[in-house]
Amino acid sequence: METASFDTQKLKNPDISGTEYQNGDQKGFWNVREYVLFRDNHECQHCHGKKKDPVLNVHHIESRKTGGNSPSNLITLCKTCHNEYHKKIKSGKIKGPEDFKLPKRTQPYRDAAFMGIMRWTLLERLKQANPDLEVVNTYGYLTKNKRIELGLVKEHYNDAYCIA
Numbered sequence: 612m613e614t615a616s617f618d619t620q621k622l623k624n625p626d627i628s629g630t631e632y633q634n635g636d637q638k639g640f641w642n643v644r645e646y647v648l649f650r651d652n653h654e655c656q657h658c659h660g661k662k663k664d665p666v667l668n669v670h671h672i673e674s675r676k677t678g679g680n681s682p683s684n685l686i687t688l689c690k691t692c693h694n695e696y697h698k699k700i701k702s703g704k705i706k707g708p709e710d711f712k713l714p715k716r717t718q719p720y721r722d723a724a725f726m727g728i729m730r731w732t733l734l735e736r737l738k739q740a741n742p743d744l745e746v747v748n749t750y751g752y753l754t755k756n757k758r759i760e761l762g763l764v765k766e767h768y769n770d771a772y773c774i775a
């Protein structure tokens with residue numbers, strides 16, 4: 612059962628994903644990425660949708676090296692604004708996020724109530740109702756990662772296949 616877009620436990624305890632980082636796969640970052648998109652309401656934080664670009668990127672405010680992969684260093688930009696930002700930085704037209712109407716630090720976590728208790732209740736009930744089956748919990752970021760890895764388009768049946 613896929614219950615949520617991202618794993619809030621892993622956001623609070625980044626160590627849990629430590630082995631994933633060590634294994635060289637990006638699942639930990641995919642989880643943070645889904646969280647950042649949710650936090651920013653799937654909206655470009657520069658043009659707020661004015662450029663009508665449906666492709667959203669997650670941008671590192673400070674470089675990955677110095678700022679890291681924590682949600683506070685990440686922000687949602689549409690591809691158009693993202694390209695524009697990096698072009699302007701590269702050509703020296705702007706110096707940093709302050710010159711591009713980007714918040715230096717993003718708003719703090721607002722995930723407290725997200726999916727709350729219900730998903731665990733639902734999972735428990737599914738387990739109880741299906742004692743012969745193995746009922747496990749999974750997340751949207753894993754489904755999406757798998758789907759893109761397999762080169763499948765976004766369809767409910769493809770997601771279902773990836774979840775299973």
Ligand SMILES: [Zn+2]
Pocket residue numbers: 655656657658659660661662688689690691692693
């Ligand atoms: Zn934009």
Ligand SMILES: [Zn+2]
Pocket residue numbers: 669670671693697
């Ligand atoms: Zn960027």
